[in-house]
Amino acid sequence: MPLAHLYVPSHLNEDRVRHLENAVHTSLMKTCNVQESNHFAVVIRLPTHSLIIDPHFGNVSRSADASIVEISFLSGRTDEQKRRLYRSVIEQAQQHGWHAADITIALSENALIDWSVGNGLAFVDLQTST
Amino acid sequence: MPLAHLYVPSHLNEDRVRHLENAVHTSLMKTCNVQESNHFAVVIRLPTHSLIIDPHFGNVSRSADASIVEISFLSGRTDEQKRRLYRSVIEQAQQHGWHAADITIALSENALIDWSVGNGLAFVDLQTST
Amino acid sequence: MPLAHLYVPSHLNEDRVRHLENAVHTSLMKTCNVQESNHFAVVIRLPTHSLIIDPHFGNVSRSADASIVEISFLSGRTDEQKRRLYRSVIEQAQQHGWHAADITIALSENALIDWSVGNGLAFVDLQTST
Numbered sequence: 349m350p351l352a353h354l355y356v357p358s359h360l361n362e363d364r365v366r367h368l369e370n371a372v373h374t375s376l377m378k379t380c381n382v383q384e385s386n387h388f389a390v391v392i393r394l395p396t397h398s399l400i401i402d403p404h405f406g407n408v409s410r411s412a413d414a415s416i417v418e419i420s421f422l423s424g425r426t427d428e429q430k431r432r433l434y435r436s437v438i439e440q441a442q443q444h445g446w447h448a449a450d451i452t453i454a455l456s457e458n459a460l461i462d463w464s465v466g467n468g469l470a471f472v473d474l475q476t477s478t
Numbered sequence: 479m480p481l482a483h484l485y486v487p488s489h490l491n492e493d494r495v496r497h498l499e500n501a502v503h504t505s506l507m508k509t510c511n512v513q514e515s516n517h518f519a520v521v522i523r524l525p526t527h528s529l530i531i532d533p534h535f536g537n538v539s540r541s542a543d544a545s546i547v548e549i550s551f552l553s554g555r556t557d558e559q560k561r562r563l564y565r566s567v568i569e570q571a572q573q574h575g576w577h578a579a580d581i582t583i584a585l586s587e588n589a590l591i592d593w594s595v596g597n598g599l600a601f602v603d604l605q606t607s608t
Numbered sequence: 609m610p611l612a613h614l615y616v617p618s619h620l621n622e623d624r625v626r627h628l629e630n631a632v633h634t635s636l637m638k639t640c641n642v643q644e645s646n647h648f649a650v651v652i653r654l655p656t657h658s659l660i661i662d663p664h665f666g667n668v669s670r671s672a673d674a675s676i677v678e679i680s681f682l683s684g685r686t687d688e689q690k691r692r693l694y695r696s697v698i699e700q701a702q703q704h705g706w707h708a709a710d711i712t713i714a715l716s717e718n719a720l721i722d723w724s725v726g727n728g729l730a731f732v733d734l735q736t737s738t
Contacts, residue, residue, distance in 0.1 A: 349535070351546065351584055355650045362527065369530060385535040388546060388582065390485045391528035397622065398651035400629060405609070405645040406725035406734055416611065416648060418680070420548070420584060427721045431730050438728030448727045452648065454611055454680060455722035461557045462585035465536035467578045468568030470561050474536055479665070481676065481714055492657065499660060515665040518676060518712065520615045521658035550678070550714060591687045592715035595666035597708045598698030600691050604666055 349463050349471065350376050350421035352389040357399055360413060365391055367444035368451070372417055375436035379429050380421070401452065408449035416452045423457035430455060479593050479601060480506050480551035482519040487529055490543060495521055497574035498581070502547055505566035510555050531582065538579035546582045553587035560585060609723050609731060610636050610681035612649040617659055620673060625651055627704035628711070632677055635696035640685050661712065668709035676712045683717035690715060 352372045356365050369389050376382040401414045417437070425433075438448045463471040482502045486495050499519050506512040531544045547567070555563075568578045593601040612632045616625050629649050636642040661674045677697070685693075698708045723731040 349584075351548065366527070373530075383535070385532045387530060387532040387535065389530040390522065390524060390546065391530075392522065392524075392650065392652065393528070394650060394652075397626070398653070400633075400647060400649040400651075402645045402647040405643070405647065406731065408726035410726065416650065418611065420586065427730075430721050431733070434724040434730055435728040450726065451724075451728075452726060453724040454609075454718065456586060456680065456716060456718050457722075458584065458586050461560050462587075464564040464581075464583040466538035466540065466580070466582060468565040468581075470557075470564055471536065473561070479714075481678065496657070513665070515662045517660060517662040517665065519660040520652065520654060520676065521660075522652065522654075523658070550716065586716060588714065588716050591690050592717075594694040594711075594713040596668035596670065596710065596712060598695040598711075600687075600694055601666065603691070 349386050349388060349465060350380070350382055350419055353418040354389065354391045355399055355416040355418075356391065356393055357413060357415065358393040358395050364413070364445060365393075368415065368417070368441050368446060371437050371440035371444070372419065374440055375433055376419070376421070379432040379436050380425050410449050411447055413447065414450045414452070416454070418454045418456065420456050420458060422460060479516050479518060479595060480510070480512055480549055483548040484519065484521045485529055485546040485548075486521065486523055487543060487545065488523040488525050490523075494543070494575060495523075498545065498547070498571050498576060501567050501570035501574070502549065504570060505563050506549070506551070509559050509562040509566050510551070540579050541577055543577065544580045544582070546584070548584045548586065550586050550588060552590060609646050609648060609725060610640070610642055610679055613678040614649065614651045615659055615676040615678075616651065616653055617673060617675065618653040618655050624673070624705060625653075628675065628677070628701050628706060631697050631700035631704070632679065634700055635693050636679070636681070639689050639692040639696050640681070670709050671707055673707065674710040674712070676714070678714045678716065680716050680718060682720060
């Protein structure tokens with residue numbers, strides 16, 4: 349129900365992309381109490397000229413693999429949880445060939461009533477009815 | 479001015495996708511007082527490995543056609559309007575071959591000043607000047 | 609760190625798209641105190657049937673080049689800054705062949721803690737540590 353959007357350069361091979369997506373999901377589980385089955389993500393592969401990322405903003409040095417991860421999730425996570433989320437994504441992705449500088453993350457929040465995971469029911473009602 | 483983002487598997491035929499998009503738009507009209515001409519949507523077709531949707535989260539059973547609809551719109555809709563929106567999207571889509579479990583919806587809200595629908599004018603100013 | 613999403617029809621040539629992206633970035637610099645190096649954008653090219661934009665909503669007349677720009681950025685910009693942003697994007701884009709009516713803009717806001725621009729650090733910590 350967090351929904352992750354990964355914007356990655358199209359030259360990345362499938363394994364690299366899958367590892368990033370997995371890093372995001374497992375980090376959400378580890379730092380933000382997301383269930384393993386609560387897994388929703390879209391991967392948008394873009395040619396270089398359609399993925400504009402400054403190579404140096406924030407005093408880091410990015411490679412041609414630089415990617416952007418946007419995560420929409422419920423409001424309520426603390427600043428410290430968000431910090432742990434950032435660290436965890438990078439730590440997990442680094443184990444699979446990612447450079448720490450190459451992953452930019454942006455979060456956006458909404459409310460519990462803003463999610464429906466099927467059958468036309470608000471998720472909040474699904475929870476209280478089961 | 480609601481902006482809908484549809485993330486659908488690339489194997490879906492054009493009619494199926496169009497019916498989902500239409501279900502979203504007509505449901506926004508019916509449940510959220512959106513005008514018929516207030517119609518903005520983007521459809522992103524993704525190969526299976528780029529559209530990650532858990533097949534069972536929320537106690538539903540999703541097929542390979544499972545899709546995600548994100549809607550950005552003005553804050554101010556009530557919880558009950560959002561519930562009716564979810565139900566309506568599914569009801570309309572079901573009339574065109576969609577399974578009720580296959581449509582996940584996420585909403586995000588912004589303010590009236592956050593929209594410009596052309597000519598460099600804020601929408602809020604357009605309304606008060608006409 | 610503002611993240612711009614451009615949804616443009618796939619028939620537009622590369623220069624037209626680049627000029628729009630540049631109009632958005634330079635306008636953010638001019639009206640919202642964004643640094644030149646703070647430059648992040650994704651461009652999604654869509655076939656006509658996947659980019660649904662009403663041709664007349666808001667009393668404007670849109671062409672087949674009509675496009676949508678979504679910008680996620682920090683909360684805190686004033687209404688007047690947003691108005692100037694809308695005007696500036698159109699003024700700059702018009703200098704490169706864009707029609708004023710063809711650019712729809714939607715803004716969404718988040719908080720400083722919601723951004724990490726690399727190395728697994730929250731941007732807010734990067735600023736205070738340098």
